[in-house]
Amino acid sequence: MDATLLILVFLVVxxxxxxxxxxxxxxxxxxxxxxxxxxxxxxxxxxxxxFFNFIAFLFFGTSVAKMVGSxxxxxxxxxxxxxxxxxxxxxxWNLLTWWAGIPSSSSHALIGGLVGAAxxxxxxxxxxxxxxxxxxxxxxxxxxxxxxxxxxxxxxxxSWTFVKSSPFFADRVFRKLQFASAALYSLGHxxxxxxxxMGIIAALLFAHGATDKAGHIPFWVIIACQTAMGLGTLxxxxxxxxxxxxxxxxxxxxxxFCAETGGAITLxxxxxxxxxxxxxxxxxxxxxxxxxxRRVSAVRWGVAKDIVIAWIVTLPAAALTAAVFYYLGFWxx
Numbered sequence: 001m002d003a004t005l006l007i008l009v010f011l012v013v014x015x016x017x018x019x020x021x022x023x024x025x026x027x028x029x030x031x032x033x034x035x036x037x038x039x040x041x042x043x044x045x046x047x048x049x050x051f052f053n054f055i056a057f058l059f060f061g062t063s064v065a066k067m068v069g070s071x072x073x074x075x076x077x078x079x080x081x082x083x084x085x086x087x088x089x090x091x092x093w094n095l096l097t098w099w100a101g102i103p104s105s106s107s108h109a110l111i112g113g114l115v116g117a118a119x120x121x122x123x124x125x126x127x128x129x130x131x132x133x134x135x136x137x138x139x140x141x142x143x144x145x146x147x148x149x150x151x152x153x154x155x156x157x158x159s160w161t162f163v164k165s166s167p168f169f170a171d172r173v174f175r176k177l178q179f180a181s182a183a184l185y186s187l188g189h190x191x192x193x194x195x196x197x198m199g200i201i202a203a204l205l206f207a208h209g210a211t212d213k214a215g216h217i218p219f220w221v222i223i224a225c226q227t228a229m230g231l232g233t234l235x236x237x238x239x240x241x242x243x244x245x246x247x248x249x250x251x252x253x254x255x256x257f258c259a260e261t262g263g264a265i266t267l268x269x270x271x272x273x274x275x276x277x278x279x280x281x282x283x284x285x286x287x288x289x290x291x292x293x294r295r296v297s298a299v300r301w302g303v304a305k306d307i308v309i310a311w312i313v314t315l316p317a318a319a320l321t322a323a324v325f326y327y328l329g330f331w332x333x
Contacts, residue, residue: 060195111318181261202218
């Protein structure tokens, strides 16, 4: 095996490791509500989420992957060293926030990593695809807002629908419905997040001449990325589950259903548009929405504020870290 092929294999493995960590880091997005409402134990919840993470490729295309692979940074400047820098920055930031129990965005860590490594390579902003980056950055604000509004609307609709039902009956119904809402959210999570790693590997293959079209996603890449994410979810993210499922607000099964359904609709919408959106941002906005539907004081705004700060810091922090890794990869072309 020559050196070029060895580096390609190494970087594909690193990309899949990022995908695994994405599943590990973002497992809480899929299971926090169903665990906090005690509909499922954590062990069964991760199995449920991992299964739907894996089969998500059956329901979605590869438009998000194409955006990440060729819509954020000019694919013609992609190199082994740039990908090494981007993945190094994203993985480092993910590990730091996972260790601290902060639900930051793996998606924006990766986007920040790509941008930071590209700036380090060309010495400026010339390689940035501004339309793609603008749409992705806008999703930082739009996705949690949409998740918030949809979850709030669902709580209002459901409350009026079950206004004459006994609390016991409503609780029993929504304990069953939460299986479906958690499955939908896990599908959205797997459909949007796994595609980001597909885009990175596709860009790498294009840079090596292994594909003749930027953004082309071979089937083996799709399966490998969905598998890596599903396995990551199986290992879970228990620190972040605690933050997402109980520290922001206390949830009932009805509220858990509304949060997951509102979040899933948001993810389906952005995935259809081909925009890499943060599943962390989305579910956090939805959880805050259902908490605020009771009363404003039901939300622990101090915790929510810390999460928002982490969102804002992620892009520049991952970009700076990626630039450092780019310079550390001097031994690559």
